[in-house]
Amino acid sequence: MKKSLFAFMIFTMVYTVNGQIEVPRSSPYSKIEQKVGLTDVTLEYSRPAMRGRTIFGDLVPYNTLWRTGADANTKISFSNDVTIEGKTLEAGEYAIFTKPGKESWEVVFYTDTNNWGTPRAWDEAKVAAKISVPVIKMPSKTESFTIGFNDLSHNGAVLGIEWENVYVGVPFQVPTDKTVTAAIEKVMNGPSAADYYAAAVYYSENGKDINQAKEWIEKAMEMTENPRFWQLRNQSLIYAKAGDKQLAVETAKKSLAAAEKAGNADYVKMNKDSLAEWGAN
Numbered sequence: 001m002k003k004s005l006f007a008f009m010i011f012t013m014v015y016t017v018n019g020q021i022e023v024p025r026s027s028p029y030s031k032i033e034q035k036v037g038l039t040d041v042t043l044e045y046s047r048p049a050m051r052g053r054t055i056f057g058d059l060v061p062y063n064t065l066w067r068t069g070a071d072a073n074t075k076i077s078f079s080n081d082v083t084i085e086g087k088t089l090e091a092g093e094y095a096i097f098t099k100p101g102k103e104s105w106e107v108v109f110y111t112d113t114n115n116w117g118t119p120r121a122w123d124e125a126k127v128a129a130k131i132s133v134p135v136i137k138m139p140s141k142t143e144s145f146t147i148g149f150n151d152l153s154h155n156g157a158v159l160g161i162e163w164e165n166v167y168v169g170v171p172f173q174v175p176t177d178k179t180v181t182a183a184i185e186k187v188m189n190g191p192s193a194a195d196y197y198a199a200a201v202y203y204s205e206n207g208k209d210i211n212q213a214k215e216w217i218e219k220a221m222e223m224t225e226n227p228r229f230w231q232l233r234n235q236s237l238i239y240a241k242a243g244d245k246q247l248a249v250e251t252a253k254k255s256l257a258a259a260e261k262a263g264n265a266d267y268v269k270m271n272k273d274s275l276a277e278w279g280a281n
Contacts, residue, residue, distance in 0.1 A: 027070035027145075034149045036157045037176030039082065045074035047144045055164040056100050067117045068098045068161070069145055075113050076159070083173040084109070084129045094128055098161070104134050105161075105168045136167045193223035197231060204238045214242045229258035229267050236271075240278065249280045
């Protein structure tokens with residue numbers, strides 16, 4: 001019994017030591033983070049090597065769905081909606097699958113990224129976008145499978161896939177102009193109601209210029225069609241701090257009524273306490 005236990009302990013020690021040895025992966029993992037315009041794009045994939053093998057039409061058969069690399073899914077994510085061949089690809093993460101052909105490749109962006117290789121059961125409903133791109137024969141061979149971002153501009157880029165003597169490029173567009181134009185219009189049109197409200201509350205809560213806070217909160221309320229009870233509550237507090245008890249009371253009563261209608265007991269109590277403090281009838 002003791003010999004068996006000793007042998008088991010020795011085996012466990014050897015196995016543990018062996019399990020701590022780290023060796024290089026045959027297909028090294030790669031992660032690229034690229035800013036395209038104002039859109040963050042992240043690419044994760046594994047990079048198999050040729051190692052003297054014929055790749056396309058042999059190791060990777062023509063017209064057959066391929067994982068586009070090795071090991072787990074090749075994945076790409078976009079922080080904003082992008083456009084591929086006129087189709088909107090929503091912000092998020094996608095697996096990239098391909099069907100390499102002699103003259104062109106079919107490139108598919110697939111919403112399910114949790115596959116090792118290609119999905120066991122293909123679901124066409126998970127295809128977010130599909131594009132056919134021409135094959136460009138390269139004058140020299142690329143030993144390691146490579147994906148990168150080419151032809152970068154403010155409004156888009158090309159996702160380039162290269163291996164052996166083959167290159168295919170997938171162009172995509174990002175909404176830089178739309179985003180920048182919206183930001184310009186917002187700034188040029190002046191602060192929003194939310195901007196005025198946030199600035200007023202900050203000034204009030206941090207002991208800054210209360211008259212400025214009063215001016216801003218009034219602008220915020222003028223721009224707000226149906227002020228909520230918590231907004232009216234802060235407006236009443238600013239009036240009180242500014243020394244205008246009459247407006248503070250009037251606004252607190254509005255906040256109280258709105259809080260009662262919304263069934264918010266906390267704001268009902270706070271408003272009643274303030275009204276009592278301010279000597280309201």
